[in-house]
Amino acid sequence: xxxxxxxxxxxxxxxxxxxxxxxxxxxxxxxxxxxxxxxxxxxxxxxxxxxxxxxxxxxxxxxxxxxxxxxxxxxxxxxxxxxxxxxxxxxxxxxxxxxxxxxxxxxxxxxxxxxxxxxxxxxxxxxxxxxxxxxxxxxxxxxxxxxxxxxxxxxxxxx
Amino acid sequence: xxxxxxxxxxxxxxxxxxxxxxxxxxxxxxxxxxxxxxxxxxxxxxxxxxxxxxxxxxxxxxxxxxxxxxxxxxxxxxxxxxxxxxxxxxxxxxxxxxxxxxxxxxxxxxxxxxxxxxxxxxxxxxxxxxxxxxxxxxxxxxxxxxxxxxxxxxxxxxxxxxxxxxxxxxxxxxxxxxxxxxxxxxxxxxxxxxxxxxxxxxxxxxxxxxxxxxxxxxxxxxxxxxxxxxxxxxxxxxxxxxxxxxxxxxxxxxxxxxxxxxxxxxxxxxxx
Numbered sequence: 001x002x003x004x005x006x007x008x009x010x011x012x013x014x015x016x017x018x019x020x021x022x023x024x025x026x027x028x029x030x031x032x033x034x035x036x037x038x039x040x041x042x043x044x045x046x047x048x049x050x051x052x053x054x055x056x057x058x059x060x061x062x063x064x065x066x067x068x069x070x071x072x073x074x075x076x077x078x079x080x081x082x083x084x085x086x087x088x089x090x091x092x093x094x095x096x097x098x099x100x101x102x103x104x105x106x107x108x109x110x111x112x113x114x115x116x117x118x119x120x121x122x123x124x125x126x127x128x129x130x131x132x133x134x135x136x137x138x139x140x141x142x143x144x145x146x147x148x149x150x151x152x153x154x155x156x157x158x159x
Numbered sequence: 160x161x162x163x164x165x166x167x168x169x170x171x172x173x174x175x176x177x178x179x180x181x182x183x184x185x186x187x188x189x190x191x192x193x194x195x196x197x198x199x200x201x202x203x204x205x206x207x208x209x210x211x212x213x214x215x216x217x218x219x220x221x222x223x224x225x226x227x228x229x230x231x232x233x234x235x236x237x238x239x240x241x242x243x244x245x246x247x248x249x250x251x252x253x254x255x256x257x258x259x260x261x262x263x264x265x266x267x268x269x270x271x272x273x274x275x276x277x278x279x280x281x282x283x284x285x286x287x288x289x290x291x292x293x294x295x296x297x298x299x300x301x302x303x304x305x306x307x308x309x310x311x312x313x314x315x316x317x318x319x320x321x322x323x324x325x326x327x328x329x330x331x332x333x334x335x336x337x338x339x340x341x342x343x344x345x346x347x348x349x350x351x352x353x354x355x356x357x358x359x360x361x362x363x364x365x366x367x368x369x370x371x372x373x374x375x376x377x378x379x380x381x382x383x384x385x386x387x388x389x390x391x392x393x394x395x396x397x398x399x400x401x402x403x404x405x406x407x408x409x410x411x412x413x414x415x416x417x418x419x420x421x422x423x424x425x426x427x428x429x430x431x
Contacts, residue, residue, distance in 0.1 A: 021206070045190050045255075045256060057258045063190050078333055
């Protein structure tokens with residue numbers, strides 16, 4: 001079976017790969033581009049740890065046909081930091097003990113980024129809703145919610 | 160196993176490709192088809208896509224709304240004219256699933272999914288479909304009864320009358336996980352009132368049968384009567400009539416039968 005050429009923007013950089021028919025975006029990112037930040041959890045759209053932004057919208061990479069990303073901008077956790085500087089959300093996660101085993105963290109951070117990009121001053125209920133598609137089995141969610149709220153208020157203080 | 164991906168500019172070409180290949184599945188938002196591929200479903204050998212913009216169109220200005228099959232739940236939530244569907248759209252998935260999942264795909268989502276379809280069933284929606292021989296319209300009830308035999312057909316759009324008022328249309332999804340999760344039971348009720356009486360009652364249920372169904376016993380109990388305690392009690396008592404509820408980790412058949420009347424009563428009497 002022939003492969004299909006695919007080009008898209010990956011964290012601001014143009015990439016070109018060849019994919020097998022039916023390859024999902026998560027496999028394309030991890031195995032063909034080498035970006036290991038989006039994780040494989042369930043492959044069913046249930047856990048959220050493969051969450052990425054496509055043209056700024058939160059999507060599940062495991063349920064996205066890679067070809068549908070053609071010509072679009074894909075952002076993963078790998079693109080969040082700025083050189084050695086962590087993103088405010090990443091700092092807030094560290095300071096608020098929002099990661100334990102860390103497996104959900106890439107998806108949580110992308111879901112939180114999708115929220116704050118759209119709504120810089122979320123309520124607690126907004127945060128709960130924003131991460132409702134992401135499963136964490138360690139923290140009980142409270143430290144994650146607190147971290148997202150802390151990042152939001154920190155960004156407002158700097159602005 | 161790699162599959163063949165075919166992308167067409169028009170939905171008629173896509174429908175032709177679907178009708179000529181039994182192992183072809185149409186890819187909407189991916190939440191059903193990509194999931195099946197990830198699980199190793201070898202019955203799919205071809206993925207068909209259509210880039211036609213009409214599949215993404217929403218026409219909601221008038222009394223009758225038409226929603227393209229490719230419209231996502233997030234797009235429904237961004238349309239003020241579709242406020243009557245917001246509770247159902249919001250009850251689905253997390254934000255990522257709502258950015259991906261489509262109205263057309265939801266018609267095919269098996270229990271415990273397919274919540275928006277419950278709302279559309281209570282609104283007597285009409286489904287426009289394209290097959291190898293042309294387009295046709297079917298009622299959503301007829302569509303659901305023969306859902307497993309719709310292979311080779313492409314859903315183009317779904318249309319329905321807007322409810323007369325927001326209060327005439329009610330929706331409730333019962334879940335175990337908060338803020339949301341898979342449906343234990345989903346209920347939608349459309350209760351148009353005329354002269355203080357219900358005329359054309361529709362009660363639709365999700366997870367109470369292999370597909371979404373109408374609770375016709377409850378509808379009969381409501382029809383022509385004012386919405387008062389005795390009417391609501393009669394509808395609640397008849398809620399499980401004709402149902403064959405799902406038996407899964409979210410709830411047993413017995414449990415769903417026991418609680419469907421309770422939740423219908425609460426929905427009809429405006430309780431949380």
